[in-house]
Amino acid sequence: MNRHDHDAVCTGVQTLPLLDSQTVFPGVPYSVSVLKPGYCRPQPDGSFTADGTVSLITGPRTILVDTGGPWDRDFLLKALKDRGLDPEDVQLVVGTHGHSDHVGNLSLFPHALMIVGYDVSEGDTYRPNKLSEGEAYVIDEHVCVVPTPGHTLQDVSVQVKGTSAGTVLVAGDLFECCSDEDSWRDLSMNTAVQEVSRQEALHTADVIIPGHGVPFRVLRS
């Protein structure tokens, strides 16, 4: 029994990787697309190459969740253009947390509502919110930004209800990848807090889009 199986038994939850090719979760009114799956690859010299997953939510509102690293600028512009979108069509940008592989391209969206961690801003005006008190920031009845602290103390995830795959959680580094039991703790600022956030996610989401891997399905017994 590996650590992943053990975790699954303890919580009554199983996680199953999806095919690399399954990156679109269509739905009404919102669909979720992974524009770029994140990765994290240790290198022989002790460094690692990494990028954060970039996701797009389309429907009544156009929402970008994480923007990749600064080197992703041209990729991101092209990925949007391929979908008929200019940067100014993105109404809401969410940075799940303030690490450089997730918030590298905020400047492409100066006019969007911006939620980076627990900060909600429009231009230089920062709006009051209750993310730090554990309350979701509701976009509409289908989409909300939920506090999921642990990796940093101000991480958020975006929950999308009603896709063909059920509820999708775009989770940033709450999860590194599908089977991350051997890695997430080393990257966590507070493992106890993150464990609570992870369990809540595993009990509410049907698909989780992690920060450094491909989407995975959650099966509850």
Add this chain to the structure above:
Amino acid sequence: MNRHDHDAVCTGVQTLPLLDSQTVFPGVPYSVSVLKPGYCRPQPDGSFTADGTVSLITGPRTILVDTGGPWDRDFLLKALKDRGLDPEDVQLVVGTHGHSDHVGNLSLFPHALMIVGYDVSEGDTYRPNKLSEGEAYVIDEHVCVVPTPGHTLQDVSVQVKGTSAGTVLVAGDLFECCSDEDSWRDLSMNTAVQEVSRQEALHTADVIIPGHGVPFRVLRS
């Protein structure tokens, strides 16, 4: 005795605001310029307008410390151009911490060495470092990036030795402004840790450039 005086007496340190017009600290080999002093202004509706201080260090290397919010893109390009610089002339970009009013324009510098909080990267390659162990990341004998946690758990500041004003610390939100005794704790993720970082700064720097105000001088008895 107000809280600021009390603090000064307790620590044997006094802080004195500099004139708004003093934003350049020339030196050999490095000079420090405040391109934009940050601010934080509460609004009647409960929101606040805010931006992070943007600073430029010039000398053997060209170093930008904090990039302002996403709305600062055009300002930043013009401020660099006014000094004869293109974005690609900036060799090192430091984001003191991952809040949106400090890391809004990372994408202008895809080829720079980038230090955001405790993460050191070149493109998508993240380099090992010991910031999380309390060790400075040394650029050269005059400039180093020092861990100054508290506001977030991964804040850094940039220390520049040998300016005409002595040692300058570009401190991000380690300090909000000169007299911030009534405000910094409410914005701190760990006040005890931040107090230690602040005291260390007050005992080593001659000038501190705070995250949301003009530079101030430190006088030690």
